Amino acid sequence: GQNIDQPTEMTATEGAIVQINCTYQTSGFNGLFWYQQHAGEAPTFLSYNVLDGLEEKGRFSSFLSRSKGYSYLLLKELQMKDSASYLCAVRRGSTLGRLYFGRGTQLTVWP
Amino acid sequence: GAGVSQSPRYKVAKRGQDVALRCDPISGHVSLFWYQQALGQGPEFLTYFQNEAQLDKSGLPSDRFFAERPEGSVSTLKIQRTQQEDSAVYLCASSLANRDNEQFFGPGTRLTVL
Numbered sequence: 001g002q003n004i005d006q007p008t009e010m011t012a013t014e015g016a017i018v019q020i021n022c023t024y025q026t027s028g029f030n031g032l033f034w035y036q037q038h039a040g041e042a043p044t045f046l047s048y049n050v051l052d053g054l055e056e057k058g059r060f061s062s063f064l065s066r067s068k069g070y071s072y073l074l075l076k077e078l079q080m081k082d083s084a085s086y087l088c089a090v091r092r093g094s095t096l097g098r099l100y101f102g103r104g105t106q107l108t109v110w111p
Numbered sequence: 112g113a114g115v116s117q118s119p120r121y122k123v124a125k126r127g128q129d130v131a132l133r134c135d136p137i138s139g140h141v142s143l144f145w146y147q148q149a150l151g152q153g154p155e156f157l158t159y160f161q162n163e164a165q166l167d168k169s170g171l172p173s174d175r176f177f178a179e180r181p182e183g184s185v186s187t188l189k190i191q192r193t194q195q196e197d198s199a200v201y202l203c204a205s206s207l208a209n210r211d212n213e214q215f216f217g218p219g220t221r222l223t224v225l
Contacts, residue, residue, distance in 0.1 A: 004153075031212065042115070042202065042216035043154070087153050096167050097142055097206065099214065101153030 004102035006088050011108045012078050020073045020105045022088035030093040034062055034073045037085045037104065046073070046086075075107075083109045113137075115217035117203050123223045124193045132188045132220045136205030143186050144214060145178055146202040154202055160186060193224045 003025040012018040024032070031050040035043035049055055049064035049071060061074040075082055085104040091097065116135045124130050136143050141162055146154035147170075156170040162183035171178070175194075180186040190197055200221050204214040 033212075035216075040218075042218045044216070045213040048212040089153070096159055096161075097208075097211070097214075098144060098156045098159055098167065098170075099154075100156070101146075103151070103153045 004088055004090060004100060006086075006102040006105045008103070009106045009108070011110060013110050014078055014080060016078050017074065017076050018078060018107065020075070020086050020088075020107065022071045022073070022102060024069050024071070024088070024090050024102075026069075026090050026092055026100070028093040028095075029066060029090060031091040032062075032064055032071045033089040033091065033099060034060075034071075035087040035089065035101075037087055039084075043087055078109045080109050080111065083107060115203055115205055115215050117201075117217040117220050119220060120218060121221050121223075123225065125225055126194060127192050128224075129189065129191045130193055130222065132190075132201050132222070134186045134188070134203030134205075134217060136184065136186070136203070137215055138184075139207070140205035140215075141183075141208050142206045142211070142214075143180060144204045144206075145186070145188050146204065147172075148200040148202055148219070150199075157188070157201075190222075193222075195224050198222055198224045 006022045034046040037043040047062035059076045087104045088102040089099040143160040145157040148154045159167040160180040175191045177189045200219040202219045203217045
C-alpha cells in the first residue's frame with residue numbers, strides 16, 4: 001500500500017471550522033485528491049493538489065506539503081449536509097491514473 | 112446519461128454463484144477504473160481500461176475476477192464462484208484521460224454473498 005493515514009472519525013458543530021488531516025508515504029507522487037462520500041452514494045471530487053500550498057474552493061480548502069507527505073482538507077461554515085466520509089487519495093506517476101485511497105474520515109456535524 | 116451508471120445497484124448471491132456487474136461510463140470518457148470498497152474502508156483499485164485495452168489488472172484479488180470493455184464503452188466486472196469475502200461495494204469511475212484530475216464515480220453495486 002501507499003501508507004495513507006487519516007483519522008477515522010471527527011465531529012463538529014454547525015457553523016464551525018474543521019480540519020481533516022492526511023499523511024502519506026509514496027514514491028513517484030503525482031497528486032493528492034480529496035473526495036466526499038455520503039453513505040450509500042458515489043464519492044464526489046472535492047479538490048486536487050499537486051504543488052505545495054493552499055487551494056481554495058468556496059467553503060472547502062485543501063493544503064499540500066510534499067516534503068512532509070501531508071495534506072489537510074479545511075471545511076468552513078459547516079452545515080449538516082457536510083456530514084459524510086472524506087477520502088484522501090494519492091496518485092503515482094507510474095500507475096496510469098489509479099488512485100490509492102485512505103480509509104476515509106467520517107465527519108458528523110451536529111446542530 | 113449525465114453521469115456514470117452502474118447496475119444492478121444491489122446484488123445478493125449465494126456462495127459459489129457467478130455474478131456480472133455493469134458500468135456505463137460518461138460518454139467519451141477514455142479511462143475506466145473499477146474499485147472495491149469494503150465497509151468502513153476506502154476504495155481499493157481493481158483494474159483499469161483505456162478504451163478497450165485493459166492496461167492494469169494488478170488489483171484483481173484472484174483469478175475468479177474478470178473484467179472486460181470490448182467496445183471501449185460499457186464495462187462488465189465478472190466474479191466467478193463468489194465467496195463471502197467478495198461482499199463489498201464495487202465502484203466504477205471514468206475520466207476523459209488517465210491523467211485527468213477528476214474521476215467521476217458511479218453509485219456502485221453492493222454485492223452481498225450469503
